[in-house]
Amino acid sequence: MNTNITLPVPVHRVLSRLNQGGYEAFAVGGCVRDRLLGREPEDWDVATSATPQEMKEIFGDIPHFDTGIRHGTLTLLVDQMPIETTTYRVEGCYSDRRHPDTVTFTRLLGRDLARRDFTINALAYHPSVGLVDLYGGVADLTRGLLRCVGEPDRRFQEDALRILRGLRFAAQLGFALEEGTRQSLLRSRQLLGDIAQERIAAEFQKLLCGRWAAPVLREYVQVVGIFLPELLPMVGFDQHNHHHIYDVWEHTLHALEHTDPGDRILRWAVLLHDVGKPSCFSLDEQGVGHFYGHPQAGEALARQALQRLKLDRDTVDQVCTLVHMHDVALPENPATIRRWVGRYSLETVRQFLAIRRADHGAQAHAQEKEQAIDRWETLLEEVLRENPCCQQRQLAISGRELLALGIPSGPEMGRILTRLLDRVVEGTLPNEPDALLAEAGNLWRTASHS
Ligand code: ATP
Ligand code: MG
16 A cells, blocks of 8 residues: 555645644544545544644634634634644543543654544554554555454443444445454444434434445444334344335345435435334235335334434435335326425435335336336426426416405415416416416406305
């Protein structure tokens, strides 16, 4: 592995300024790992022997934020690039398994690297010193292994979030867990119960959007089940139905492999789309399995899980809408398509298609079913090319024109607008001002005479 890294100019400047002040400074952690792997880092972190006070003296002229000053972190804004700069530190014990009880600064890089979670994250780099790799991080990067720095049981006891971070890196990088780390992680999984839901959700969402999420979820569902117990009844649940070649959980994982890792709403929705199946199962007289009502039951379970994880309301609503609608029949004519685009958003309709594609891709007779979706997608695109009117605000007239006709604003005007939209969407009225005004006049006369 080539261990030379090109640092962005702003990071270089931060290192040089600290060095000129007589302090050590290195790029550390995830950014070094990602550069060695040829990936673009999420963020750049610098570790330094300077204390927060000393940093402030050096960077007085650069915009900075006291992100976590008590923990030694200052965020410097250099040429628009935020760089988290943190004093080398040793962490004390973690009596609540969440936050270190004390933060002790140190002047030794080696002690700072020792507190980091995995060997591949305990790397530091300086352009003239080169790579500092005290724990065999480069060898593990080459082999594709996640290994705790130090004794795994102790490291997971100190901060149980590391359990989930380990799985998250496995899902993002396609790495395996080193055997000792793996055994300890499985043994320690209950400790995740003590971690704040927001922290769990942030890490789990990264896991879910990782390219290797499906194999990681397959192997470690008992760990994920600690904070998402709703998933567990799906594991091994036989569907007794010729449409299905997999049990519910295997089907879900295959569907996940058919969805874009970049769309987090879609990834959540696919993970949870069949979560309602186990509780809705029935067998008919022929011994065929059915799951009547599972989208509704699934929506309720999904909402419960996502709210417990404290996901924001928009995310919860979007995911639940998709879980609810994932099994409905595809609208077959342009009018119904326009109605859908009006009722949901176009983005939701496209996500629905993507779920349906993933769902069918993971069933028996996948090819025929995909062809039906292809046909439907073509129809959707044709409808959209006509730039259709799907919502009230797209009508060629508004409430203002109706007022001018003498229709008072209020519920009756609302009903008239809804009726006009219905007819335009059905295709029985053109979306043109004259036609709309004439029809509005008719509706108003009929309403006022009845
Ligand atoms: P990402 O690509 O998501 O930024 P990352 O590895 O950089 O991944 P960060 O949360 O940015 O993760 O943390 C930066 C570095 O801090 C890590 O690489 C690791 O060295 C250290 N670190 C973060 N969280 C922990 C933790 N819970 N325990 C030990 N070390 C940690
Ligand atoms: Mg990072």
